[in-house]
Amino acid sequence: MSNLYKKAVHNMCKVTLLHRYRISTALSGLNIYRGQPEILEYLTEHGGCSQRELADFLGVTPASIATSLKRMSKAGFIERTPDEADRRINRMRLTEKGEATRKAGKAECDKIDKLMFSGFSDDEISVFSDMLSRIGKNLSLDGITEKEVIEMIKKGDDKND
Numbered sequence: 111m112s113n114l115y116k117k118a119v120h121n122m123c124k125v126t127l128l129h130r131y132r133i134s135t136a137l138s139g140l141n142i143y144r145g146q147p148e149i150l151e152y153l154t155e156h157g158g159c160s161q162r163e164l165a166d167f168l169g170v171t172p173a174s175i176a177t178s179l180k181r182m183s184k185a186g187f188i189e190r191t192p193d194e195a196d197r198r199i200n201r202m203r204l205t206e207k208g209e210a211t212r213k214a215g216k217a218e219c220d221k222i223d224k225l226m227f228s229g230f231s232d233d234e235i236s237v238f239s240d241m242l243s244r245i246g247k248n249l250s251l252d253g254i255t256e257k258e259v260i261e262m263i264k265k266g267d268d269k270n271d
Contacts, residue, residue: 129226136218140211141185146178147219150204150212153188157203160193164202174265187211 134144142150152167153159161179165172179202182188187208193199204212227235 125226129222132222132225133219136222137215140214140218142187142211142215143178143181146182146187147212147215149175149178149182150187150208150215153202153204154209154212158201160199160201162199182208 130144137144137147148168149164152164156163156167161172161175164179165175168175179188179190183190185207186205188202189205190200190202193201230238
């Protein structure tokens with residue numbers, strides 16, 4: 111591997127770690143964990159959805175988000191009510207506390223994203239986004255899907271909880 115590749119990969123990994131750290135730090139003050147803001151956002155638009163519908167949207171299995179949903183329910187961010195037609199299915203909705211937390215979490219994430227791209231023009235950000243998309247396609251050539259990668263990462267994260 112050329113030094114040019116090594117430097118680019120190193121920088122990309124470093125940025126990913128720094129972004130993850132900043133997001134985790136910002137969200138910890140709100141008592142939400144990485145990954146949960148996406149759940150809160152989805153429930154804003156799709157209140158009353160099932161765990162399966164949520165999992166399909168996130169590209170994971172229902173079992174892989176069970177811990178997050180249990181945590182969020184215990185924290186008072188979501189409420190689960192049994193489906194009237196099928197008691198095996200729970201319907202999820204944001205609570206007022208969940209909506210307030212969603213807004214605060216979104217504001218924190220937006221601040222970090224704005225900081226991350228400060229000094230870049232819209233054109234530069236667009237080109238960068240296109241490059242990342244191409245890198246993603248190059249890495250997916252062996253047939254692995256984004257959903258499979260997310261599942262593998264999630265399983266690793268669950269071991270660390």
